[in-house]
Amino acid sequence: xxxxxxxxxxxxQRLSERSIDPSTVLDxxxxxxxxxxxxxxxFIDIEYDRLVSQLGHLGSIGTDKKLQGAPIxxxxxxxxxxxxxxxxxxxxxxxxxxxDATVVQKLRSAGAILFGKTNMxxxxxxxxxxxxxxxxxxxxxxxxxxxxxxxxxxxxxxxxIQVPAALGSDTxxxxxxxxxxxxxxxxxxxxxxxxxxxLIAYACSLEQIGPITRSAEDCRLLFQVILGEDPLDPTTRPxxxxxxxxxxxxxxxxxxxxxxxxxxxxTAPHVQKAVLDASxxxxxxxxIVEETSLPYLDAALPAYYIIAMSEASSNLxxxxxxxxxxxxxxxxxxxxxxxxxxxxxxRRKYFGxxxxxxxxxxSHTLSAGYYNQYYMKALKVRRLxxxxxxxxxxxxxxxxxxTMPDVAFRLNERVTDPIAMYLTDIFTVPVNLAGLPALSxxxxxxxxLPIGLQIIGPSFSDFKLLTLAEQFQGxxxxxxxxxxx
Amino acid sequence: MGLAxxxxxxxxxxxxxxxxxxxxxxxxxxxxxxxIIQDVPPQMAPILLPPKKPPLKQTxxxxxxxxxxxxxxxxxxxTARLT
Numbered sequence: 001x002x003x004x005x006x007x008x009x010x011x012x013q014r015l016s017e018r019s020i021d022p023s024t025v026l027d028x029x030x031x032x033x034x035x036x037x038x039x040x041x042x043f044i045d046i047e048y049d050r051l052v053s054q055l056g057h058l059g060s061i062g063t064d065k066k067l068q069g070a071p072i073x074x075x076x077x078x079x080x081x082x083x084x085x086x087x088x089x090x091x092x093x094x095x096x097x098x099x100d101a102t103v104v105q106k107l108r109s110a111g112a113i114l115f116g117k118t119n120m121x122x123x124x125x126x127x128x129x130x131x132x133x134x135x136x137x138x139x140x141x142x143x144x145x146x147x148x149x150x151x152x153x154x155x156x157x158x159x160x161i162q163v164p165a166a167l168g169s170d171t172x173x174x175x176x177x178x179x180x181x182x183x184x185x186x187x188x189x190x191x192x193x194x195x196x197x198x199l200i201a202y203a204c205s206l207e208q209i210g211p212i213t214r215s216a217e218d219c220r221l222l223f224q225v226i227l228g229e230d231p232l233d234p235t236t237r238p239x240x241x242x243x244x245x246x247x248x249x250x251x252x253x254x255x256x257x258x259x260x261x262x263x264x265x266x267t268a269p270h271v272q273k274a275v276l277d278a279s280x281x282x283x284x285x286x287x288i289v290e291e292t293s294l295p296y297l298d299a300a301l302p303a304y305y306i307i308a309m310s311e312a313s314s315n316l317x318x319x320x321x322x323x324x325x326x327x328x329x330x331x332x333x334x335x336x337x338x339x340x341x342x343x344x345x346x347r348r349k350y351f352g353x354x355x356x357x358x359x360x361x362x363s364h365t366l367s368a369g370y371y372n373q374y375y376m377k378a379l380k381v382r383r384l385x386x387x388x389x390x391x392x393x394x395x396x397x398x399x400x401x402x403t404m405p406d407v408a409f410r411l412n413e414r415v416t417d418p419i420a421m422y423l424t425d426i427f428t429v430p431v432n433l434a435g436l437p438a439l440s441x442x443x444x445x446x447x448x449l450p451i452g453l454q455i456i457g458p459s460f461s462d463f464k465l466l467t468l469a470e471q472f473q474g475x476x477x478x479x480x481x482x483x484x485x
Numbered sequence: 486m487g488l489a490x491x492x493x494x495x496x497x498x499x500x501x502x503x504x505x506x507x508x509x510x511x512x513x514x515x516x517x518x519x520x521i522i523q524d525v526p527p528q529m530a531p532i533l534l535p536p537k538k539p540p541l542k543q544t545x546x547x548x549x550x551x552x553x554x555x556x557x558x559x560x561x562x563x564t565a566r567l568t
Contacts, residue, residue: 094555096553098545098549098550098552098553099545191530191531191532192531192532192534205529205530205531231537231539231540232539232540232542234534234536234537234538234539235530235534237532237534296518298514299514299515299518302511302512302514302515303515305508305512306512313488313489317490320490321565322564322565322567326555326556327555327556327563327564327565328565329565329566331565335566336566336568337565337566337567337568338567338568339567339568340490341492342565342567343490344490344491344492345492346565347490347491347492348491348492348493351491356489356491357504357508359489359490359491360489360491360501360504360505361504361505361508361509362489363488363489364488364489364505364509365512366488367488374509374512376527377515377519377522378515379527379528379529380522380525380526380527380528381515381518381522382527382528383525383526383527383528384521384522384525386528386531418504418507418508419507419508419511422511433531434531435530435531435532436531459531459532
């Protein structure tokens with residue numbers, strides 16, 4: 001079997017047995033990157049010498065590590081010591097992180113090779129990776145289409161087998177959207193299970209780092225490595241005892257809800273059909289799927305954007321051309337610029353339009369005169385959505401539905417219409433508002449483009465969701481399809 | 486644009502106004518559920534955690550910080566000249 005055909009689990013097993021050499025694995029993947037990435041453009045930064053230099057470290061850590069020599073790509077908003085962390089932004093173009101994110105340290109300890117930084121929408125703001133300041137990433141299934149976002153580089157790299165697995169981050173669907181569009185498996189973990197230390201913040205109360213892989217089994221492996229309470233991130237929580245019990249696959253019939261609102265007229269007919277077909281497969285596996293209602297879904301989207309933009313306007317205040325960003329004497333246009341003028345002009349020059357839009361609107365929704373009209377109202381809707389999920393989870397173990405209302409769209413199709421872009425997030429953002437775990441797995445194709453099934457569960461049900469996804473992938477082959485490259 | 490710390494040229498005003506109006510109009514659809522949410526308590530974060538104090542952590546040494554700065558002079562980080 002070719003190296004590139006091996007799953008992450010198989011690869012680690014061969015590396016641990018020493019039946020293949022880590023440098024051979026690196027070479028195989030790097031050759032693939034050299035051949036494919038000039039057209040897909042999944043990576044912002046990848047250096048062969050830096051990859052090879054990590055091999056020396058492997059010799060000293062033994063042969064029983066969970067990721068023993070496996071290459072893992074990292075989204076470019078996650079800090080790796082001495083490596084660029086651009087966040088897809090011109091303002092951080094020359095920034096090298098002086099420390100490792102906690103998840104990166106965990107990968108290193110598990111024996112992973114950190115395999116390049118992946119492209120993303122600037123600061124995670126977008127659903128297509130077209131908002132990267134450097135270049136758009138293309139969908140491996142059809143290069144004229146977007147890969148989704150904001151972790152589009154990570155999903156495209158995994159889908160095109162340029163790397164066996166990657167890390168992304170998910171603020172409102174940024175792991176699940178590109179996983180759906182690129183036909184791979186992506187997990188947004190329960191809020192507080194994975195440390196955000198070293199994740200460059202966009203909206204702290206919403207985002208989590210998570211794995212993007214070719215299968216649910218691989219996803220479980222990578223998730224097991226990165227999860228855990230971290231004293232450096234006070235919002236992390238200890239893994240509850242009941243969750244530890246579910247870490248290994250265990251199966252019992254589940255009661256699964258399919259909210260009618262997920263299959264309304266806004267969802268493309270071919271996506272509706274794929275989700276209904278998937279629900280039949282789950283029934284064949286012995287699970288019970290029932291339609292139910294999930295109220296206030298329409299309100300979740302504007303509430304999410306109010307909260308995300310408000311938090312972004314605060315988090316991005318530090319990017320001012322003094323604390324971050326290279327000095328640019330031409331910005332102010334005069335030899336003795338005052339501080340405030342410099343910041344305002346610097347940010348105008350170095351931020352992209354979508355970032356400026358979100359900072360502007362977020363500053364407005366947080367401002368004294370409008371706080372109650374927008375931000376406070378959004379926080380109340382957040383409670384409504386969380387309660388609506390709690391009500392459903394009194395009777396059900398999981399919720400299924402489409403990850404996205406349709407398959408990927410064409411490049412440039414929506415760049416001039418922000419609302420149209422925001423509307424594609426309708427099924428993913430409620431999960432972030434409530435801090436729940438959710439997976440996207442491939443469940444069909446339409447005109448050669450993948451369709452994603454979203455599986456949502458109550459807090460700490462992450463492993464249960466992975467088990468359900470593994471069972472689904474055990475009787476379907478959508479996740480084994482490869483793009484025609 | 487004071488609060489956002491973003492400068493815009495006069496000829497960009499129409500574009501920026503459109504950005505804001507378009508999205509704020511869309512946000513105002515939440516007014517339709519004013520009655521429903523009136524007595525709902527706001528939720529700031531997914532979960533309410535007891536406040537935790539991050540541990541004291543060794544900071545980066547001066548050399549590491551200077552090495553990371555784009556420009557340095559005489560042991561200081563050199564930034565833009567501002568008054």
